[in-house]
Amino acid sequence: MKILVATEKPFAAAAVNGIREICQAAGHEVALLEKYSSKEQLLEAVADADALIVRSDKVTQEVIDAAKRLKIVVRAGAGYDNIALDACTEHGITAMNTPGQNSNAVAELAVAMMIYMSRNCFTPGTGSEISGKRLGIQAYGNVGRLVAAKAKALGMEVTAFDPFVPAEKMREDGVTPAETVEEMYAGCNFISLHIPATPETRGSIGYDLLSRMPQGGCLVNTARKEVINEAELEKALTDRTDLKYVTDIAADCQAELNEKFGKRVFATPKKMGAETAEANVNAGLAAARQIVDFFATGCTRFKVNK
Numbered sequence: 351m352k353i354l355v356a357t358e359k360p361f362a363a364a365a366v367n368g369i370r371e372i373c374q375a376a377g378h379e380v381a382l383l384e385k386y387s388s389k390e391q392l393l394e395a396v397a398d399a400d401a402l403i404v405r406s407d408k409v410t411q412e413v414i415d416a417a418k419r420l421k422i423v424v425r426a427g428a429g430y431d432n433i434a435l436d437a438c439t440e441h442g443i444t445a446m447n448t449p450g451q452n453s454n455a456v457a458e459l460a461v462a463m464m465i466y467m468s469r470n471c472f473t474p475g476t477g478s479e480i481s482g483k484r485l486g487i488q489a490y491g492n493v494g495r496l497v498a499a500k501a502k503a504l505g506m507e508v509t510a511f512d513p514f515v516p517a518e519k520m521r522e523d524g525v526t527p528a529e530t531v532e533e534m535y536a537g538c539n540f541i542s543l544h545i546p547a548t549p550e551t552r553g554s555i556g557y558d559l560l561s562r563m564p565q566g567g568c569l570v571n572t573a574r575k576e577v578i579n580e581a582e583l584e585k586a587l588t589d590r591t592d593l594k595y596v597t598d599i600a601a602d603c604q605a606e607l608n609e610k611f612g613k614r615v616f617a618t619p620k621k622m623g624a625e626t627a628e629a630n631v632n633a634g635l636a637a638a639r640q641i642v643d644f645f646a647t648g649c650t651r652f653k654v655n656k
């Protein structure tokens with residue numbers, strides 16, 4: 351089988367080598383399309399692929415239609431909002447993710463972002479410490495749990511809101527479950543977002559929640575830009591001159607935010623939450639193993655489409 355690794359943002363070399371080894375040992379062929387700059391390149395490369403490994407690359411209906419031999423696509427990472435799941439289902443293609451494999455890298459970045467914003471973006475001036483501050487985790491999944499553990503080790507008080515996780519599980523981790531998301535925003539100096547981009551969450555973080563935050567509150571987004579209502583974020587930052595926003599996924603209006611709010615906002619130039627050698631290896635090799643298993647045994651353990 352031909353396995354295409356298509357990554358606009360390439361994996362570390364160690365991950366690419368590991369993917370090759372796993373796939374070739376099982377008798378498969380690996381093709382690499384890295385740093386491509388046009389959709390056409392992906393459409394051409396995918397035409398004769400039996401399997402596809404991607405990161406945040408957009409696997410649209412058009413890509414799926416062009417992939418005449420495709421049987422499986424694996425998103426090497428957690429969020430699969432970049433994959434046209436219905437198109438996969440329609441063509442009998444299995445779509446998977448690799449949950450948990452890059453979570454630690456993202457969690458470390460969330461903690462780093464809190465410190466960066468507390469220390470005036472590492473520019474001169476008196477900052478503050480995160481120890482003793484209250485952190486609210488929105489969605490207590492793989493990344494949220496790791497952020498909670500790291501924040502607790504750094505002396506923060508941690509609360510979490512997640513309607514899909516039992517309160518008891520949070521308490522076992524020394525995390526206080528919030529009854530409502532509004533209550534969590536009202537009580538926390540920092541909110542760290544770990545919700546996926548879904549029809550329910552898109553645009554769900556806006557003025558009402560942000561304006562509940564205490565003086566100096568900071569929203570940390572290592573999740574997706576789509577969950578933010580950008581117009582309302584801008585209004586909240588305008589009305590509340592103490593609020594801060596730090597993100598790993600620049601807002602569409604980021605240039606305007608930077609100009610208007612200076613050091614109260616910060617966006618990484620390119621999404622870097624999962625940009626560690628460790629996360630690349632973990633997610634990339636997991637994707638390769640899942641594909642090898644799928645072809646060898648039909649295993650669909652991490653399937654995310656119907």
Ligand code: 3PG
Nearest residue numbers: 405406427428429452624
């Ligand atoms: C994920 O959903 O796994 C993260 O957002 C990482 O995305 P990336 O592979 O584009 O860095």
